[in-house]
Amino acid sequence: MSARIFPTAQDAQNAFYEALERGDLEAMMAVWSEDEDIVCVHPAGQRLAGQAAVREAWRQMFAGGPNPRVRITQQVVIAGVMLEAHSVHENITVASEAHPRPPMVATNVYLRTAAGWRMIVHHASPAPGAPAAESAPGAPKILH
Numbered sequence: 001m002s003a004r005i006f007p008t009a010q011d012a013q014n015a016f017y018e019a020l021e022r023g024d025l026e027a028m029m030a031v032w033s034e035d036e037d038i039v040c041v042h043p044a045g046q047r048l049a050g051q052a053a054v055r056e057a058w059r060q061m062f063a064g065g066p067n068p069r070v071r072i073t074q075q076v077v078i079a080g081v082m083l084e085a086h087s088v089h090e091n092i093t094v095a096s097e098a099h100p101r102p103p104m105v106a107t108n109v110y111l112r113t114a115a116g117w118r119m120i121v122h123h124a125s126p127a128p129g130a131p132a133a134e135s136a137p138g139a140p141k142i143l144h
Contacts, residue, residue, distance in 0.1 A: 004030045009077075009084035009110035012117040016108065017070050023062040029055055033111055033118035041123040043104055068092045068101075082112045089127060103127040 006012035012031050019027035032038055032054060040054045041047050042061070048054050071091040078085045090104040109121035 005116035006031070006118070007116060009079070009086070009112075009117045012110050012119055013086055013108055016119060016122070017072065021067055021070055023067040025055070025059055025062055028058050028062075031119050033113065033120050034115075035120070037120065039121045039123070041125075043124050043126055066094050066096050068094050073103075084110045084112075084117070086110070090124060102129075 004015070006015060015027065016031045019025075019031060029051075032051075034051070036050045038051065038054055039047060039049050040057060042057060045057070048057050069092070071093075072088045073091055074087075074089040076087040078087075086108045088106050088108070090106050091100065092104065093100045103126075104124045105127045106122065106124040108119060110117045111120045
């Protein structure tokens with residue numbers, strides 16, 4: 001069990017992004033619930049469920065190169081007594097890359113446990129691009 005206690009879901013989220021920026025696997029896994037019922041989806045990746053799969057994905061990611069800088073914007077929090085969901089935009093830059101990466105939209109879900117708040121879901125995907133061009137005048141409108 002991780003000795004680190006996160007008094008709020010926001011504290012757990014801050015620790016998550018700090019661990020991501022440092023490429024620190026142990027700090028990353030300290031944020032996650034120790035229960036097997038955890039889920040992580042990286043952009044364009046598979047759904048990973050359980051401690052072993054989530055740990056291995058982060059290990060591979062951290063071994064893959066320079067650590068990113070992550071700036072969180074447009075946070076929306078849905079809070080309950082035992083569960084909290086954060087929807088954020090992750091603005092990622094890597095020092096060795098000439099241009100910032102396109103933003104990611106992420107949903108982070110935290111559960112209040114006896115050991116403080118812990119992450120149970122992280123799902124990130126590319127943010128939508130610029131809005132599509134308006135259709136030509138007189139073209140039929142599609143509702144969905």
